[in-house]
Amino acid sequence: MALLIVQLLTGLANAMFLFLVASGLSLIFGVTRIVNFAHGSFYMLAAYLASTLVTALPLGPSSFYAAVILAPLGVALLGGLIEVCLLRRIYRAPALYQLLLTFAVVLVIGDAVKFFWGTENRTGPSPPGLSGSVPILGQLFPTYDLAILLLGPLFALVLWWMLHRTRWGILIRAATSDREMVGALGVNQTWLFTGVFVLGTWLAGLAGALQMPRVALTTVMDSTVIVETFVVVVLGGMGSAFGALLGAVLIGVLQAFGILWLPREFHLAIVFILMAAVLILRPWGLLGRPEAETPPPGGAVGLGAGRRLRAPGWVWAGGLLLAVVLPPLLPAYYVWVLVEILALALFAASLQLLVGTGGMLSFGHAAYFGLGAYGAALLMKRAALPMPAAFGVAPLVAAAAALLFGAFCVRLSGVYFAMLTLAFAQIAFAIVHQWYDFTGGDNGILGVWPSASLATPVRYYTLALLATALGLGFLWRVTGSPFGYTLRAARDHPRRCQAIGVNLRAHRLLAFGVAGLCAGLGGAIFAFSKGSVFPDYLSMPMSVQSLVMVLIGGIHALTGASVGAAVYKLLDIVITKYTGYWQAVLGGILACLVVAFPHGLVGFVQARWTRMRTSLG
Amino acid sequence: MLDVTDLDAYYGLSHILFGVCLRASRGEVVALLGRNGAGKSTTLKAIMGLVPPARGRVIFRGEDITGRPPHVICRKGIGFVPEDRRIFPDLTVWENLEVGRSAEGNGERRWTAERAFELFPALKELARRRGDSLSGGEQQMLAIARTLMGNPDLLLLDEPSEGLAPLVLRTMAEHILRLKLAGITILLSEQNLHFATRVSDRAYILEKGRIQYEGSMGDLGKSREVLRRYLMV
Amino acid sequence: MVETPLLEVRDVWKAFGGVQAVAGVSLTLPRGEVRALIGPNGAGKTTLLNLLTGQLACDGGVVLFKRERISGLPPERIWRRGISRTFQVTATFASLTVLENVQVAILSHQGRSRDLFSRTGRLAREAALDFLKRVGLEDQAENVCASLSFGDLKRLELAIALANEPELLVLDEPTAGMAPQERMDLMALAVTIVRDRAVSVLFTEHDMDVVFAAAERIMVLHQGRVIAEGTPQAVRDDPQVQAIYLGGLA
Numbered sequence A: 001m002a003l004l005i006v007q008l009l010t011g012l013a014n015a016m017f018l019f020l021v022a023s024g025l026s027l028i029f030g031v032t033r034i035v036n037f038a039h040g041s042f043y044m045l046a047a048y049l050a051s052t053l054v055t056a057l058p059l060g061p062s063s064f065y066a067a068v069i070l071a072p073l074g075v076a077l078l079g080g081l082i083e084v085c086l087l088r089r090i091y092r093a094p095a096l097y098q099l100l101l102t103f104a105v106v107l108v109i110g111d112a113v114k115f116f117w118g119t120e121n122r123t124g125p126s127p128p129g130l131s132g133s134v135p136i137l138g139q140l141f142p143t144y145d146l147a148i149l150l151l152g153p154l155f156a157l158v159l160w161w162m163l164h165r166t167r168w169g170i171l172i173r174a175a176t177s178d179r180e181m182v183g184a185l186g187v188n189q190t191w192l193f194t195g196v197f198v199l200g201t202w203l204a205g206l207a208g209a210l211q212m213p214r215v216a217l218t219t220v221m222d223s224t225v226i227v228e229t230f231v232v233v234v235l236g237g238m239g240s241a242f243g244a245l246l247g248a249v250l251i252g253v254l255q256a257f258g259i260l261w262l263p264r265e266f267h268l269a270i271v272f273i274l275m276a277a278v279l280i281l282r283p284w285g286l287l288g289r290p291e292a293e294t295p296p297p298g299g300a301v302g303l304g305a306g307r308r309l310r311a312p313g314w315v316w317a318g319g320l321l322l323a324v325v326l327p328p329l330l331p332a333y334y335v336w337v338l339v340e341i342l343a344l345a346l347f348a349a350s351l352q353l354l355v356g357t358g359g360m361l362s363f364g365h366a367a368y369f370g371l372g373a374y375g376a377a378l379l380m381k382r383a384a385l386p387m388p389a390a391f392g393v394a395p396l397v398a399a400a401a402a403l404l405f406g407a408f409c410v411r412l413s414g415v416y417f418a419m420l421t422l423a424f425a426q427i428a429f430a431i432v433h434q435w436y437d438f439t440g441g442d443n444g445i446l447g448v449w450p451s452a453s454l455a456t457p458v459r460y461y462t463l464a465l466l467a468t469a470l471g472l473g474f475l476w477r478v479t480g481s482p483f484g485y486t487l488r489a490a491r492d493h494p495r496r497c498q499a500i501g502v503n504l505r506a507h508r509l510l511a512f513g514v515a516g517l518c519a520g521l522g523g524a525i526f527a528f529s530k531g532s533v534f535p536d537y538l539s540m541p542m543s544v545q546s547l548v549m550v551l552i553g554g555i556h557a558l559t560g561a562s563v564g565a566a567v568y569k570l571l572d573i574v575i576t577k578y579t580g581y582w583q584a585v586l587g588g589i590l591a592c593l594v595v596a597f598p599h600g601l602v603g604f605v606q607a608r609w610t611r612m613r614t615s616l617g
Numbered sequence B: 001m002l003d004v005t006d007l008d009a010y011y012g013l014s015h016i017l018f019g020v021c022l023r024a025s026r027g028e029v030v031a032l033l034g035r036n037g038a039g040k041s042t043t044l045k046a047i048m049g050l051v052p053p054a055r056g057r058v059i060f061r062g063e064d065i066t067g068r069p070p071h072v073i074c075r076k077g078i079g080f081v082p083e084d085r086r087i088f089p090d091l092t093v094w095e096n097l098e099v100g101r102s103a104e105g106n107g108e109r110r111w112t113a114e115r116a117f118e119l120f121p122a123l124k125e126l127a128r129r130r131g132d133s134l135s136g137g138e139q140q141m142l143a144i145a146r147t148l149m150g151n152p153d154l155l156l157l158d159e160p161s162e163g164l165a166p167l168v169l170r171t172m173a174e175h176i177l178r179l180k181l182a183g184i185t186i187l188l189s190e191q192n193l194h195f196a197t198r199v200s201d202r203a204y205i206l207e208k209g210r211i212q213y214e215g216s217m218g219d220l221g222k223s224r225e226v227l228r229r230y231l232m233v
Numbered sequence C: 001m002v003e004t005p006l007l008e009v010r011d012v013w014k015a016f017g018g019v020q021a022v023a024g025v026s027l028t029l030p031r032g033e034v035r036a037l038i039g040p041n042g043a044g045k046t047t048l049l050n051l052l053t054g055q056l057a058c059d060g061g062v063v064l065f066k067r068e069r070i071s072g073l074p075p076e077r078i079w080r081r082g083i084s085r086t087f088q089v090t091a092t093f094a095s096l097t098v099l100e101n102v103q104v105a106i107l108s109h110q111g112r113s114r115d116l117f118s119r120t121g122r123l124a125r126e127a128a129l130d131f132l133k134r135v136g137l138e139d140q141a142e143n144v145c146a147s148l149s150f151g152d153l154k155r156l157e158l159a160i161a162l163a164n165e166p167e168l169l170v171l172d173e174p175t176a177g178m179a180p181q182e183r184m185d186l187m188a189l190a191v192t193i194v195r196d197r198a199v200s201v202l203f204t205e206h207d208m209d210v211v212f213a214a215a216e217r218i219m220v221l222h223q224g225r226v227i228a229e230g231t232p233q234a235v236r237d238d239p240q241v242q243a244i245y246l247g248g249l250a
Ligand SMILES: Nc1ncnc2c1ncn2[C@@H]1O[C@H](COP(=O)(O)OP(=O)(O)OP(=O)(O)O)[C@@H](O)[C@H]1O
Pocket: A298, B011, B012, B014, B016, B034, B035, B036, B037, B038, B039, B040, B041, B042, B043, B083, B191, C146, C147, C148, C149, C150, C151, C152, C177
């Protein structure tokens, strides 16, 4: 019993950190609409910074507290700089581009931490004055954790008070729904945004610095915390300070007890199962309210969402000719690279249908890519289907999964939708990862090679090219079909769309299925080109990558996804070849790309093209 | 007070305003008339800095404010009420007013929530209700009250009469005249000629982004030809 | 034999939190009638319309359309039964062109919105242009809808609403933001369409010239209740309506 209570308290103490990070994230998202992936990186950075400051500061015992105060301030300053120098330049771009930029920041900070602090785990010193333990029902409980326990609710109150009772808070909430109008009422929204970003980052930093004496600092703590934080925010309901607290408590406690009873691998999965269950029952989180469904004023749909531009015929013909003629002349390695690019292009293009055309942000699209790959491998290895049959049926497996998961997801919208797709992807990942008897667990499935007649690089490339062309052609056709137009209509104005007889959920579900099918085909192509499948194919980094590819290319053009996939993959290959700090370099390049082409590469070309044509008359 | 010369404005690539010139003196109510799509809203937005003017000057109280960001223009004393109202949906009526509040402006003319409720008594009972729960007409009143909270000297009203019940419309006309008496200059875009005639001193008529007529409201009322040609009355 | 009414509303209620927006409204609307719904701001007009077309669910009461119960159905099913509407705050598809806006609606009416393979470009193009011509938007057909002025958006919305050949047209302030003469024209247009096809119209409006010119009967709503109903003349002369709404006008 006593053990349980102490465990509960530990869970609650963990929850307080999650809460601090989550409230910062939710604040930033609320006002700026930025899905800030870099939030976890600021947390990590502050923890490392604090651990260094503790030893570096010449203040004796009080240097611990000085470090805990200074590190978050330093990180907040960095956050402010990033906002002013980078994010501010692209507030006019479609909302998701800021996400790409924050992803670039994640990569850079990740490598910076490795560079300055190395990859070995570190531990911070214990806090002077609070290093002991207090007995609770005969069990010892760290005094520091007890202090933290008091801090959380205090912060929730202060935050709530700030948001609802101060002028600044009211302005923040107003800017959440209509920035431009706030500006027209005399508020300098630029500095409001910077202020919010700095405050949010400071909260993340504070959590990181306070965490320093409790846990081992690792270079992956950024991704762990960002995932959990997103879960917390969505679970509690966006924009609700007490919701975030409640969500954090649920997750903290669940994990504390999960450690006792469940094998390690399930810790993350169980969190996602909880989130999926809550979202299915309460589509706006526990304490959230339905977002006021106001379409962005002034049609902030972004450039290229409207008139679609056809690339001239010779561009297509030339591209196709190259794709057919070039490969036989290349060394085998490059042919395999091309195959991989084809698979990724199809994968990204299928996501583009959801995100660009349908306005449905998915964080878990890799699930369908991965299930396509696993479908192919399992059909061949376990069901003993011949390779071509496995290749053809695999996409259907992915589509079936997409329809199943999609049926729950399409009842939600916005970030809630995104998080539920992620939850299902993580659950699928956990199953594939743990079911050793069937999927081989993290050993994957080896020996998934194309049948003998297709086994040379160029032959398999030809198959891949045909399959990709088929998939892309299908997506292109769908985008221009009545279905595709209706999907855009549903994105632009859901309520109006309903009032012209469209069943939104059914429509979106079909889109989800189509996207799943094409992603699955991409997965099948990928599987046979690698000769093996691994759980990573379904993992979150894979999902994020697909999103990055779509954004690099431009979310409002199908060709954008393919271009994005090619650029991303080639960058990846070239950079990893020349430097160990490839993440930082890639991040830097991504950041430059976003700032230079805030509508994606293809979006940029389209805009130039239009301008040229109109100026010529 | 306000002097706009040769204003050109674009949305992306489409040219909307062509050399718009207009002026408003202190304490005057000026109406901007014209058909749908004539460019009335665009003119107001360009003055407010919401659409960057491509050419021309906007001079306010002798100071060039062309192309300044909206919040700066607002702080100089120009208030803007958009045609789609843009009430903050998650905020209560009182909080909506708070967003518009400004500490600037001299003592006696300073607006407070109480004074706004005096102007629109209907809002008082709604003070604690969320913005998205208001009816169309209630939102219109709130939008005007919210802008007044910034103590503007020049008020840009985009179709203030739209969506208001006849009785409220009548009081709205009185309010506008009262604001005028209080020394506020008003530039309003209107479709409702009755309403415009009742409140304004002078009028401009816009057609396809160009000013086609300028004159006192009285003269305009008499020139049937102009009315028929540009306003289809 | 008495003709069955097209629409019959029996004692519907709707409250938002503590606000009783619609408090026991009943009405019957015969086929082919143009009925205006007027009342002060906040009287509950929009809410009532939302109850009829399924954007909101009734707290109590029933709505019958052609004798079948439609209250409780989602908006898309109600639309398919033949009730179409426009919104007070214009609702159109910002990234589509004007023509495509109407095409999407027509295709939905034809049951083709899940057609994955046809090219949309030519489908229903003539019909869509026809609707646009009727509301006077044909020369804007290729423009992106985000670039329309306020009044043109209202017209476009009417065109969209006509796309399913409705039997009942519900219009929430259809002419707000238009020039006086255009208001009359638009309403006259709506009335012509009604006459041609025996469609009923239920509309709200604050412009009394339009109301008195177009409506055959008028219903006055105040604080969620019907306080008067009758011919334009009777309503105009009603002292209570004068006091709370018209204020000596007209
Ligand atoms: N965001 C936009 N992008 C592109 N074009 C636009 C945009 N907003 C308006 N326009 C175009 O600019 C022109 C002028 O529009 P504006 O809104 O100023 O007209 P208006 O006189 O206010 O009309 P209304 O009385 O209907 O409000 C119109 O032709 C319209 O199509």
